[in-house]
Structure formats: C-alpha cells, structure tokens
Amino acid sequence: MRKAIKLxxxxxxxxxxxxxxxxxxxxxxxxxxxxxxxxxxxxQGKAGGYPDxxxxxxxxxxDRIRVKQLSPAADKRLDEARFPEKLGAGEQETIVEALExxxxxxxxxxxxxxxxxxxxxxxxxxxxxxxxxLLKRRIEPTKFxxxxxxxxxxMGMRADDLAxxxxxxxxxxxxxxxxxxxxxxxx
Amino acid sequence: xxxxxxxxxxxxxxxQTLELLARWRTAPRAEMVxxxxxxxxxxxxxxxxxxxYRQQEVTLERAAEVAAVSIYDMMAYLRQQGISRPxxxxxxxxxxxxxxxxxxxxxxAERLE
Numbered sequence: 001m002r003k004a005i006k007l008x009x010x011x012x013x014x015x016x017x018x019x020x021x022x023x024x025x026x027x028x029x030x031x032x033x034x035x036x037x038x039x040x041x042x043x044q045g046k047a048g049g050y051p052d053x054x055x056x057x058x059x060x061x062x063d064r065i066r067v068k069q070l071s072p073a074a075d076k077r078l079d080e081a082r083f084p085e086k087l088g089a090g091e092q093e094t095i096v097e098a099l100e101x102x103x104x105x106x107x108x109x110x111x112x113x114x115x116x117x118x119x120x121x122x123x124x125x126x127x128x129x130x131x132x133x134l135l136k137r138r139i140e141p142t143k144f145x146x147x148x149x150x151x152x153x154x155m156g157m158r159a160d161d162l163a164x165x166x167x168x169x170x171x172x173x174x175x176x177x178x179x180x181x182x183x184x185x186x187x
Numbered sequence: 188x189x190x191x192x193x194x195x196x197x198x199x200x201x202x203q204t205l206e207l208l209a210r211w212r213t214a215p216r217a218e219m220v221x222x223x224x225x226x227x228x229x230x231x232x233x234x235x236x237x238x239x240y241r242q243q244e245v246t247l248e249r250a251a252e253v254a255a256v257s258i259y260d261m262m263a264y265l266r267q268q269g270i271s272r273p274x275x276x277x278x279x280x281x282x283x284x285x286x287x288x289x290x291x292x293x294x295x296a297e298r299l300e
Binding site for chain 2: 008009010013040041044045047048050052053085086087088089090091108109110111112113122123124125127128131132135136155156157158160161164165168171172175
C-alpha cells in the first residue's frame with residue numbers, strides 16, 4: 001500500500017533539482033511538507049531568485065504537494081521534544097509530523113536522522129528513494145544509473161557514496177532479473 | 188532599524204584604506220565603514236556556520252539558519268567552498284535494508300551487510 005511521505009527542505013530541493021519529483025509522486029500516496037519547509041523552500045527561495053522555488057510553488061498550487069500546518073498534537077510534541085539546536089525548524093517539524101501521522105520522513109542529515117530514529121520515525125533518504133523506485137518497479141534498471149548520477153551531482157554526493165548507491169541498485173536489479181517474487185508484497 | 192555606536196581602534200594602514208575607499212565610492216566614511224562591517228559580519232557568520240556544518244555540529248538546514256541565509260544560499264556556499272556532504276554509506280544501507288524488510292524481503296536485506 002502506498003503511503004504518504006514527508007519531505008524536509010533539502011530533500012524537496014534535491015528531488016526538484018534532479019527532476020525526480022514525478023518518481024516520488026508515483027511511489028507515494030501523498031507528498032507533504034510542513035509550513036517551516038514551505039517557508040525555507042518557496043518563500044526564501046523566491047526571495048533569493050532561485051527557480052527551484054517556483055517549481056515547488058507550482059507543484060503546491062497543482063496540489064501535487066500539500067503544505068500542512070502542525071496539528072495541535074504535533075505542536076505539543078515539538079515543544080516537549082526539546083530537539084537539539086543542531087536541527088533546523090523544518091527538520092524538527094518534519095520529524096514530529098511524521099511521528100503524528102505515522103508516515104515516512106525523508107531526512108538526509110545524520111543528526112536529524114539520529115534524532116528521528118530515537119523517536120522511531122520511519123526514515124528514508126533522498127537518494128534511497130531511487131532504490132525504492134527500482135524495488136517497486138517504477139524505474140527501469142536502464143534509467144536508474146542516470147538518475148543516480150544526476151541526483152549525486154545536485155546533492156554534492158561523495159564518489160564512494162554514489163558507488164554504494166549504484167551497488168545497491170545493482171543488488172535490487174539482480175533480484176528482479178532472477179525473477180524473484182514482486183517485492184511489492186507487504187509494502 | 189535600531190543602531191548602536193561602535194568605537195574601534197584601527198591600524199594606520201586600515202585607516203588609509205578606508206579613506207581611499209570613501210573617496211573612490213564618494214560615500215561618507217562612516218556610512219562606508221558601516222556597510223563594510225555589515226558585509227564582513229555576514230560573511231564571517233556564513234563561514235562559521237559552514238564550519239559547524241563541516242564538523243557535523245549542525246545540519247545543513249540549521250547551518251543556513253545560523254548564518255541567517257536561505258538553505259539555497261548555504262548549499263551554494265558549501266559547494267563553492269568544496270565542503271562536501273559527510274559519507275553516508277552505512278545510513279544508505281540501513282535505509283535500503285529497512286525498505287526491503289517493509290517490502291517483505293528480509294532475506295535480501297541480510298545480503299546488504
């Protein structure tokens with residue numbers, strides 16, 4: 001069953017820059033960002049003249065992304081969580097909302113992920129969204145490598161990280177090629 | 188915007204540079220010094236926030252907040268300075284393993300170790 005996904009600011013920007021937004025829409029039932037992420041990506045982005053901000057704004061206007069205000073319960077959790085000051089506002093909101101809604105949170109930063117993991121939030125990275133696309137047969141193996149390289153470029157990924165991403169992709173492709181049972185069972 | 192007075196001692200060479208700049212820019216010296224100080228302070232803030240990020244003391248998003256710039260500006264600055272993201276291989280593997288387990292394929296998840 002497809003689930004909702006919550007993106008933090010950097011996740012949304014990277015996926016937009018790499019032209020992978022359509023994949024995310026295909027994989028998940030709903031794409032949600034919090035108000036703090038909206039402020040960072042759209043409002044501040046437009047003020048700085050960044051074209052990706054306009055792309056994100058258009059996606060919101062087309063209802064492809066939903067901007068969600070924190071619910072009172074999530075707001076309360078945010079106060080009580082006393083997140084370390086090492087995390088940004090958008091990351092904090094993304095974590096509490098993912099917790100409240102029991103959905104997947106896309107977080108890349110180690111500190112944000114460590115905090116989210118302690119709270120038992122289900123996590124994904126921006127780059128591993130591609131692997132999920134391969135797993136769920138939404139990306140053809142021939143396209144995976146190009147997408148990975150493109151994403152690595154916009155994320156400023158290290159060469160060894162890209163090599164690992166490609167290796168993980170090849171592992172999934174092996175599984176598919178061996179004709180194993182569709183991995184969508186149980187997802 | 189509220190302002191405060193600042194009195195600072197400068198070296199003779201710096202004084203002369205400021206005089207020269209004020210002439211070139213045909214700006215009152217005080218105004219020019221204030222602008223240079225403002226720009227210099229912003230730059231220092233950006234540099235310090237980037238260093239915190241490089242040392243993994245703060246996330247990218249938080250670094251942008253600390254520097255009082257947009258996340259886009261911080262991404263661009265880090266790239267310009269050649270400050271790359273920390274390696275995330277273990278996290279990547281953990282994510283994909285969790286993804287496989289959620290998809291009912293723990294057997295494949297084990298192969299990631």
